[in-house]
Amino acid sequence: MAALLEVKNINVYYGAIHAVKDISFEVNQGEIVTLIGANGAGKTTTLQTVSGLLRSRTGSIQLEGKPIQNVPAHKLVAHGLAQVPEGRRVFQQMTVEENLEMGAFTQANSTVAPNLERVFDQFPRLKERRRQIAGTLSGGEQQMLAMGRALMSNPKILMLDEPSMGLAPILVEQIFDIIKRLHQAGTTILLVEQNARMALSVADRGYVLETGRITLTGPGKELLADEAVKKAYLGG
Ligand code: ATP
Secondary structure, X not given: OOOOEEEEEEEEEEOOEEEEEEEEEEEOOOOEEEEEEOOOOOXXXXXXXXXXXXXOOOOEEEEOOEEOOOOOHHHHHHHOEEEEOOOXXXXXXXXXXXXXXXXXXXOOHHHXXXXXXXXXXXXHHHHHOOOOEHHHOOHHHHXXXXXXXXXXXXXXXXXEEOOOOOOOHHHHHHHHHHHHHHHHOOOOEEEEEOOHHHHHHHOOEEEEEEOOEEEEEEEHHHHHHOHHHHHHHOOO
16 A cells, blocks of 8 residues: 655755755554654754655655645645644644634634544643633643644644653653554654654654664664664663
């Protein structure tokens, strides 16, 4: 069966800087796939290319076998891609519920209420705080809100950029528990993380990025046990 998302031979530049070098990877229906790597390895650039914010000079990106590399970013949500950006970027002045409703802008009005109930089932904390102004939520709660907002569009694939960034260890655990639950409920996830240990422990498969190239790939558990990965990304 064809992959849900297939990225083939993409090359992305910032002016003269060659940030992503001939990267190919795929995400199958129901999988969690993670891209790990050090600061500056090209993880965010790769994700932003998939989500249409940056363009590759070469290759192709296909969702369910259809090319999407020329679809503008704002239209990709309707095609089934939802991204949770690095740093969450919730609408600070709006309430939790208003933020979630913003995530449903591609949906018919009739689906907003059921989607909201589904997200509130997945994130009871957001339900408790539905009338709270988003800017007053904790970092972990804002991450939940950003994830909930993305899920309001009923995505085929949820792309998470560094969900653990800036969170205390206990909150990182909570966010990864939520990622596991979403996976169990059937959500397909592409996860970019610097926290390689957590990411590989939940991922079906992982890709290691080093200065813009994929240097290693395999099942999450195998990469966790790999000596080179341990040395470079897991603190020895
Ligand atoms: P991080 O975890 O720090 O976000 P990353 O793996 O996501 O790292 P990218 O942000 O994709 O890495 O960066 C890849 C390379 O591209 C780096 O060398 C970075 O300095 C460079 N880069 C990123 N954004 C820009 C930009 N707007 N202009 C120029 N160079 C950039």
